[in-house]
Amino acid sequence: MTERVYADVQAPLLHLPNYCVEAFTERLDRHRTEPGFELVLGYDGEVAVGYAYGNTVDRYWSRLAKPLPAGFTDTAVLAVKEIGVRTPWRGTGAARRIHDSLLATRTEDRVALMVNPLAGEGRVRRLYEAWGYRAFNTQPATADSPLLTAMNRPR
Template sequence: MTTAPALELRQFTTLDAVRGDLLDVYAEVRAPLLHLPNYAVTAFGERLDRHGEESGFVAVLAYAGQYPVGYAYGNRIEHGDRYWQRTSPTPANQYTQRPALAIKEIGVRPSWRKTGTARRIHDALLTATSDEAYVTLMVNEAAGDGKVHALYRSWGYEDIGHSQPSPASPLLTVMVRPTH
């Protein structure tokens, strides 16, 4: 890993000022997959708009000057949330009985990968929330030859099940770790 260049991390709780930047970064991050219905920019935009309206929405974007280079965003989820209902096997109560932070997306432009940028954005997102005991995310184990899954494990996440959030989505591995 090389040393991360100077970045400014900005936090947002609405999409008003940042939706365009999120779409731009997403399009570059997911470029190899954009031909698949679940990964199309329009499908992401629809999910993003829905997530932006959900409880506890928070996003952190990294900027080099005015150029957005990466992002992470998520929502607060409660006991009984559809996120947990779609997870199989049913997650242990320790994860679901209290509110948790569900990271919905993390993305860093290819030219900024292996600089520590993703971890800095991730950690800033966790710092932006204070009440959640756990953070959860989903990963496509096959993506990137398993490198992303291995990266999340190195950040302290453990596998707790699988989920297919929509018919167009691949089967994803649900991971969790303590927030702090």
């Protein structure tokens, strides 16, 4: 089910190597084995409209561009790996409800995520800022991924 929702969410980008369904499935399978993994599917009646998943931070910090301040990694952090909502439900609050459902039973002190600062012409980053996230670092671009902005907030 998650793969079908992902394919709808990312339809315009599926031709790119990092966004194809096979790459998503590989990431999801890898993340499922990591500590604290949790996935939430959001529904409108019987229709799956979106998803979010994450896990307790592990190697996440090692990929950042700048060194972190002393003590930054001393508390538990949930890394939200992906949030996606099908087009008809965008702008309805579905993403926030799915996000909040993922966080509802977590015990970590903070939540972190990475966002392409250009996604949706910056709208995605502004949305996360409205949810209380603040930029604190970047992850350098790779062959499969653009430069990403690392953001976090208290849970």
